[in-house]
């Protein structure tokens with residue numbers, strides 16, 4: 001039986017351009033702006049209204065909208081346009097070396113790098129490596145975690161909505177309690193933290209009821225997949241001590257530690273990689289967004305030796321025509337040059353965090369704001385109720401002042417985040433904070 005669409009669905013449908021499949025418009029309504037150009041931290045719509053990008057193109061845009069990156073990368077790729085992934089190139093060898101160097105320096109052990117098309121594909125590649133060594137045992141991830149929406153990765157991502165359109169079986173997943181006491185579903189009704197969550201995690205593998213086999217079981221734990229900060233799960237920063245205890249325990253059960261740095265990699269949280277903030281010791285790392293500054297789809301997977309040895313992944317065992325295309329590799333090469341030219345990045349990020357915190361002092365005093373937390377280049381603003389989409393829509397309105405694009409997510413309707421490009425000037429950080437403050441003031445008038 002077909003049910004008639006609700007009035008809300010019908011009116012939303014009317015806003016979708018006629019020939020467009022709307023599934024991936026989730027982050028774009030609102031704002032309904034149609035952009036025509038961008039520069040630095042600014043976007044302009046068809047009516048030339050100005051917008052400040054306070055979410056850095058979903059976390060990808062550390063260097064801002066920068067046509068120079070495109071130009072430089074095109075020049076590098078022009079010598080060899082369109083080579084498919086299964087042909088080798090000097091560009092691919094050198095980019096993989098540069099990436100491997102970065103990971104090896106950060107983890108302290110040698111490893112190998114695979115290149116992939118996007119975040120979800122990177123996670124899938126990471127889990128192929130896991131499966132090659134640990135078989136099909138359960139994968140542990142956190143409630144509120146997000147690792148993509150492909151038919152496979154949707155099983156690891158928390159919201160059941162992501163699996164609604166893909167009915168196929170996936171891996172066995174055990175979800176650990178949401179690692180943020182403030183909004184954990186297990187917190188006592190009168191607030192505070194339920195310490196039993198943490199001790200429950202340490203009982204995994206010792207109590208059959210928790211669904212996790214113990215050390216030495218015929219089919220052990222395959223891996224822990226963890227984000228250093230839960231992006232789509234509400235920008236929550238897990239407690240480092242808790243994360244380390246969970247990782248140690250998973251390792252004691254035989255599982256590999258996979259760190260999803262797709263959003264957090266390249267200084268978004270301050271240090272080069274988010275796992276460094278927590279003192280984690282990863283076996284496998286997946287990175288993506290900031291590696292191309294949003295210019296091309298790309299991800300990479302680093303695995304410590306000998307996890308991705310050619311004996312496990314011989315030529316032809318994993319292939320995708322465009323994964324290592326010269327244009328993407330040239331973009332990564334250009335972006336890595338930018339990073340190499342910013343040797344004091346970690347120290348500069350401490351300054352960036354201070355500026356964000358200072359600019360948001362006024363926001364933190366609003367009645368409708370419960371808390372403001374800044375970590376590196378990200379500010380998490382928790383509201384007193386589920387007002388995130390209202391604030392986001394108000395901030396994005398470009399009328400007397402520029403619109404501000406804020407991050408918010410369906411999984412955390414009380415939280416908005418400001419994570420602008422890392423090259424945002426102090427004056428623009430202050431302007432973003434002002435627009436946000438105006439929007440919150442307007443919200444206070446409405447509720």
Ligand SMILES: Cc1ncc(COP(=O)(O)O)c(C=O)c1O
Nearest residue numbers: 118119120146147148231262263
């Ligand atoms: C932490 C994390 N993992 C995985 C993904 C999925 O990446 P993609 O959208 O490129 O598939 C994202 C995307 O937002 C992410 O933030």
